[in-house]
Amino acid sequence: MKTRKLPKLLYADSQGNIFDHPYLTMAGMSGDEAVLPESVELIPLPEDSRLFTIPDTPPLAWDERQGSFVTVSRVKEGRRSIAVQAVSAFMAPGYMRTLLPACDYSKKKVHLPLWSYTAVGWDEERECFVVAATRVDDNENWLPKNYDDRKLDPLVRRMVADFPENRLIEQLSRCAVDYHCFAAKNLFFRRWEAPIPTSPVCNSRCLGCISLQPSDCCPSNHERIPFVPTPEEIVELMLPHLLEAPDPIVSYGQGCEGDPIMQADTVAEATRRLKAGSSRGTVNFNSNGSMPERVRMLCDAGMDSMRFSMNSVQEGFYNAYYRPKGYRFADVVESVKAAKQKGLFTMINYLVSPGVTDSPAEVEALLRFIEETGVDMLQMRNLSIDPDFYNQRMGVHGKGIGMYRLLEQVKKAFPRIQYGYFNRTRERFYPSGFETGWPVKS
Ligand code: SF4
Ligand code: SF4
Numbered sequence: 001m002k003t004r005k006l007p008k009l010l011y012a013d014s015q016g017n018i019f020d021h022p023y024l025t026m027a028g029m030s031g032d033e034a035v036l037p038e039s040v041e042l043i044p045l046p047e048d049s050r051l052f053t054i055p056d057t058p059p060l061a062w063d064e065r066q067g068s069f070v071t072v073s074r075v076k077e078g079r080r081s082i083a084v085q086a087v088s089a090f091m092a093p094g095y096m097r098t099l100l101p102a103c104d105y106s107k108k109k110v111h112l113p114l115w116s117y118t119a120v121g122w123d124e125e126r127e128c129f130v131v132a133a134t135r136v137d138d139n140e141n142w143l144p145k146n147y148d149d150r151k152l153d154p155l156v157r158r159m160v161a162d163f164p165e166n167r168l169i170e171q172l173s174r175c176a177v178d179y180h181c182f183a184a185k186n187l188f189f190r191r192w193e194a195p196i197p198t199s200p201v202c203n204s205r206c207l208g209c210i211s212l213q214p215s216d217c218c219p220s221n222h223e224r225i226p227f228v229p230t231p232e233e234i235v236e237l238m239l240p241h242l243l244e245a246p247d248p249i250v251s252y253g254q255g256c257e258g259d260p261i262m263q264a265d266t267v268a269e270a271t272r273r274l275k276a277g278s279s280r281g282t283v284n285f286n287s288n289g290s291m292p293e294r295v296r297m298l299c300d301a302g303m304d305s306m307r308f309s310m311n312s313v314q315e316g317f318y319n320a321y322y323r324p325k326g327y328r329f330a331d332v333v334e335s336v337k338a339a340k341q342k343g344l345f346t347m348i349n350y351l352v353s354p355g356v357t358d359s360p361a362e363v364e365a366l367l368r369f370i371e372e373t374g375v376d377m378l379q380m381r382n383l384s385i386d387p388d389f390y391n392q393r394m395g396v397h398g399k400g401i402g403m404y405r406l407l408e409q410v411k412k413a414f415p416r417i418q419y420g421y422f423n424r425t426r427e428r429f430y431p432s433g434f435e436t437g438w439p440v441k442s
Pocket of ligand 2: 257
């Protein structure tokens with residue numbers, strides 16, 4: 001069998017022009033350790049992904065001639081030697097990264113903004129960029145090509161005019177137009193999954209919260225909803241969506257508001273009314289799951305599915321990232337169990353990062369967690385945060401077993417576990433052949 005040559009290192013000059021290196025090989029990083037990607041985890045850069053540079057941070061590469069990893073601070077161009085910086089990919093949704101960009105992060109001078117950073121290289125044989133990643137969801141609804149702002153603007157104006165007294169539509173128009181939130185855009189396109197922001201407050205203080213950065217990371221990029229909508233305001237907008245949209249889902253809590261569990265009474269009342277008004281569609285609740293009693297009450301109100309966010313199934317890592325106020329990790333676990341026991345399709349919004357998520361202790365804890373909770377799906381979401389900052393905060397040293405290997409191990413132990421990236425309509429909770437739904441066939 002012909003063995004594939006390893007991809008070449010990508011680097012950028014100070015102007016951000018990107019080049020492939022003539023002989024150095026692409027590396028990736030698991031935790032704080034440089035590694036060579038396995039061929040199974042190298043896939044062509046998905047369409048709609050982007051490349052960007054990591055400022056003032058030299059890349060690491062594999063030097064075949066020396067048989068070691070090297071820091072590439074400068075590259076010769078003719079007679080000149082130029083300072084170079086690392087290149088990273090930001091992938092289209094639906095793909096889980098398996099390696100971080102390999103860099104000498106000690107040289108980095110700034111906190112990187114809240115994106116997810118993925119190792120990328122240049123494959124000479126295939127003549128394409130390749131990333132260390134695997135596809136975990138085949139839903140293509142969320143691709144940017146489906147969100148044409150020229151079509152959106154008139155729809156936003158019309159719907160805002162239709163509901164002049166509704167504060168929620170005003171908020172959602174800002175989410176769609178100013179923040180370019182695809183979920184909010186879906187409401188105006190009247191299709192697929194639409195969001196229901198409800199909460200200005202949260203009882204977690206996540207290091208990478210995109211709607212609130214009280215401390216030492218980077219500035220948040222969304223302003224939270226400043227009020228709690230009434231059940232009437234919610235139902236007025238969401239009931240027509242459930243009744244008319246193709247593949248309709250309405251979802252509380254999308255991570256850039258506070259947490260909807262803080263507004264459980266409003267959410268429960270709105271849900272009861274939505275369910276009474278439509279037998280069509282899926283009502284989903286995304287949350288930190290910090291209050292199991294409220295989760296039970298919301299299940300009884302008629303929720304179809306719930307997704308609970310966590311960066312880790314180990315209390316130490318969880319606390320270091322979520323910094324919970326007034327609840328414990330055990331409460332989150334109880335919420336997951338409660339939702340499953342109440343018969344809901346139950347998912348984890350698993351905020352993954354190579355080196356943390358695939359560390360041997362996390363893998364072991366994850367297998368126990370799946371067994372104990374009966375959770376249906378792991379949404380493998382690339383945690384959007386400066387990877388070096390995150391690794392330091394988690395106290396990570398060394399590498400994991402490999403993200404691809406992690407997926408293999410979990411699937412082997414629990415064939416019924418589904419991987420994914422997006423919420424599902426209830427008709428697709430358990431699609432036929434779901435036990436063999438990963439690796440996703442492209
Ligand atoms: S709060 Fe965030 S997720 Fe929700 S609609 Fe607005 S921008 Fe989108
Ligand atoms: S749970 Fe969500 S809203 Fe709350 S701090 Fe974390 S990311 Fe932000």
